[in-house]
Amino acid sequence: MNNVIEIKGLTKIYSSGLNRQGVKALDNVSFNVPEGIIFSLLGPNGAGKTTLVKALLGIIQAEYEEMNLLGKPITEISIKEKVGYLPENHKFPPYLTGQQLLKFTAELCNYQGNDFKERSEFLLKKVKMLKWKKTKIKTYSKGMLQRLGLAQAVIHNPDLIFLDEPTDGVDPIGRKEIRDFLVELKNEGKTVFINSHLLSEVELISDSIAILNKGKVVYSGSVEALTTSKETYEVEINKKPDDYILYKLKDFNVIETGENKISFKIEREEEINRIMDILRENNFVILGLNRKKSSLEDKFISLVQRTDD
Ligand SMILES: Nc1ncnc2c1ncn2[C@@H]1O[C@H](COP(=O)(O)OP(=O)(O)OP(=O)(O)O)[C@@H](O)[C@H]1O
Numbered sequence: 001m002n003n004v005i006e007i008k009g010l011t012k013i014y015s016s017g018l019n020r021q022g023v024k025a026l027d028n029v030s031f032n033v034p035e036g037i038i039f040s041l042l043g044p045n046g047a048g049k050t051t052l053v054k055a056l057l058g059i060i061q062a063e064y065e066e067m068n069l070l071g072k073p074i075t076e077i078s079i080k081e082k083v084g085y086l087p088e089n090h091k092f093p094p095y096l097t098g099q100q101l102l103k104f105t106a107e108l109c110n111y112q113g114n115d116f117k118e119r120s121e122f123l124l125k126k127v128k129m130l131k132w133k134k135t136k137i138k139t140y141s142k143g144m145l146q147r148l149g150l151a152q153a154v155i156h157n158p159d160l161i162f163l164d165e166p167t168d169g170v171d172p173i174g175r176k177e178i179r180d181f182l183v184e185l186k187n188e189g190k191t192v193f194i195n196s197h198l199l200s201e202v203e204l205i206s207d208s209i210a211i212l213n214k215g216k217v218v219y220s221g222s223v224e225a226l227t228t229s230k231e232t233y234e235v236e237i238n239k240k241p242d243d244y245i246l247y248k249l250k251d252f253n254v255i256e257t258g259e260n261k262i263s264f265k266i267e268r269e270e271e272i273n274r275i276m277d278i279l280r281e282n283n284f285v286i287l288g289l290n291r292k293k294s295s296l297e298d299k300f301i302s303l304v305q306r307t308d309d
């Protein structure tokens with residue numbers, strides 16, 4: 001699989017008059033994003049997510065060893081036509097209507113398709129803004145602005161789409177609709193890059209994530225790999241484990257017992273079979289065996305706290 005985003009050694013220091021040393025918003029960040037996935041960059045407020053996207057898009061200057069988008073250096077102007085962007089806290093011209101904004105963006109991105117009208121109506125319908133297309137942006141609510149922002153990010157049919165907090169201010173139904181739309185984009189072969197701190201939302205659709213804290217990447221990989229523990233298993237049984245069975249299992253590391261379950265921390269996979277055998281020999285029926293999962297939120301908090309210390 002091709003990488004559509006390649007970042008190597010990205011550092012950004014904001015210098016300000018007050019602080020001579022400046023703020024190190026990104027500290028030697030490196031990671032790649034393969035084509036055709038939904039990728040989410042997570043991190044607490046001020047972690048550097050927006051700065052990273054702005055540096056990638058050339059909106060701000062930063063130091064780096066290498067940065068490529070769609071296989072070309074970020075300084076190559078032609079790639080901009082294939083990239084869509086929904087900025088954080090965007091301020092679209094308030095005097096334009098929704099439809100005029102889409103026209104404006106399409107022209108900015110040099111969109112050559114002669115299907116602009118159908119495409120803009122299709123997208124406005126998708127984001128549930130069709131009936132507001134002739135209304136001025138200044139009258140839009142926060143959620144409406146965000147929906148329109150999403151449509152303008154993809155009007156020119158880009159291959160790579162950056163969305164900085166796309167569901168900010170959008171109600172739960174709207175969020176679900178936006179998620180579905182992002183999955184549709186992925187199914188068309190597009191790559192979607194999301195900046196977010198809405199973990200439960202990101203967890204539902206992201207194929208891969210990176211977690212940024214204080215300008216450093218503290219995790220990169222799948223949500224699955226982060227939240228699935230390799231060593232903790234939970235066995236579901238037909239009755240409450242009694243003292244006798246716990247004595248029989250004394251050679252294993254039982255970490256928790258419940259009404260109908262026992263959880264173990266294991267060192268070698270073979271231990272699982274031996275545990276099952278002992279349970280069966282003692283007239284317990286095995287109803288299920290699961291690897292213990294922690295939520296993305298728990299993992300996120302512990303990772304961020306660990307790197308803060
Ligand atoms: N223009 C600027 N001048 C000086 N410092 C800045 C500027 N923009 C951002 N920063 C600082 O850089 C750091 C990273 O900010 P950034 O906006 O990239 O974070 P973020 O991860 O997007 O946060 P949020 O989740 O709140 O959007 C913060 O410490 C912020 O104060």
Ligand SMILES: [Mg+2]
Pocket residue numbers: 049050051088164195
């Ligand atoms: Mg931000």
